[in-house]
Amino acid sequence: MNDGLSALKEEDIQRLVRLVESLDSSTFDYLQLQVGDVKVTIGKGAVPLSAPVIAAPEAPAYTPPPRPASVAAPPTAQIAPSGKRTAAPVPTGTIEIKSQIMGMYYSQPEPGSPPFVSVGAEVKEDTTVCLIEVMKTFNAMAAGVKGVITQICAENAQLVEYGQVLFRVRPL
């Protein structure tokens, strides 16, 4: 796109404006978005040199940040090469809720209903955080810890492995 902004339609520009606005009201310094060969970077201060790992917010946990999309669930259509899983940096002071079984992860009781938990939600040991389905048997998973959800690491209706991190929780 040598032509710069002239290639953008009116609605594209509207979208960009919305992106800037949502960044402004968030606690993030910059936002980088890449769809196909279109790459957008907006933010304050220096532009990062390489695609950064989006870290959990350090700001007070009550500020609801946008749902991070940094942890991609394994794709099903395309086979993902495996190997050693690169552990994302674990924010200090958080506890991981790991999947106790392998199966399909569901964030809500049924399609269309609100999720069991979202970022910022307070959970107790017995709070149901998700469902894991194994051959049409749905297993409700309890948080097992008291705290505030700071990150949701799995994507709805995707396969999760045994021991995979599903949530990060700041204990209370």
Added chain:
Amino acid sequence: MTIRRVLIANRGEIAVRVIRACQMLGIETVITTSEADREALPAQLADRTVCIGPARSTDSYLNYRAIVTAARATGCDAVHPGYGFLSEKPELADACASEGLIFIGPTGDHMRKMGNKIAARVLAREAGVPILPGSEKIASAADAAEVAQRIGYPVMMKAAAGGGGRGMKVIYDPGKLPAAFAAASAEANAAFGDPTLYLERFIANARHIEVQVLGDKFGRVIHLGERDCSLQRRHQKVVEEAPAPGITPALRQEICNAAVGLARNIAYENAGTCEFIFDEDAQTFYFLEMNTRIQVEHPVSETLTGIDLVQEQFRIAAGEPLRFQQSDIVFRGHAIECRINAESPEQGFRPNAGLIETWAPPLGPNIRLDTHCYPGYTVPVFYDSMLAKLIVYGSSRSEAIARMRRALELFAIRGLGTTIPFLHFMMGRAEFRDGKVSTHLIEDVMSDFLAESATARNAAR
């Protein structure tokens, strides 16, 4: 090939073996592992790994529901069970069928037919295959005594659901029968959840001879010859070879025909093995059982025939007709396989686990090694102790034995004790060299081995 991506529901050397076959066929691989095997060689070689549970097999490798779920979620169109674990459990085969997945093996119905040893005996008899004089089912110790009286002592008590020697007892003396019945019944119940027993005449001078069969979905069955697996320790095979030494061509033909007849009678699909007990004194054979899976010792037949059995498993499961007529199968030379286990033979075959510091296998023409081990691999404590299968080919049996003996000498493993010293000893024994194999040969020579290894240790000191 209609199969594009397969889930391999196993671990260890057989998982590696299946991945190798898939690589040759251009099939993508997904492996399900326990937490203990997350970084093991099969996971390194597969296109994708899915950890399905903790180390304990009952929570991972035996969880057929998790395996089917993983297969569906990763876009697989087939499941290969390997051997052991779920390979002969109709539950997995049935679940695959109902979920639209191709199971690389026979149907659940074939497994049910052959899984119960009493039912299998009946099927063998219907196919005109000789079976040992014995009972269909014994209900009580008194019942057992009556049957034993009729067929004559010694008798062998076996579990209907059985395998691997569990629930098996040899009885020479009628007075010992009630106690043996109670013990075998309890053992069978503990091992298989089914205390049902049956009795057969015990063959004192026995050999174990089995026949590899392949059947397609169109009712065609061929055999890939026999294997002699007489060298066993506690009913576990230690050395396998083909052709079986000292068997006349006529008798070989008869045994192979019996296996094909039985498999054809039940329209058997995919790879399977008919096991026979061979009475060395009477030179007669009897049906033992049929294994409805690929077996540990399948490379012996591959070496002799040049056919990749695992690749053929995929072709058959995909619905292709057999690519060979019986007359196409050519047997050349002699093949021997030794199972190398992480066990210390000098200490009663005590199993070992731990870090493999050195792993330097012998290389060269006509030597094959099927393994999941490498230098720096830590053998976990949770599973069986087999590290590798060493297979050699020779134009004659004596050439194969010499090659195996030399290959075992050259195989350097440090870090944990293995069965190599014992295998090397067996290859040098006159009884083995002369083809005088039997299911009790290992037991017979064990004291000599222990004396020899003690002398060697003292000399080294």
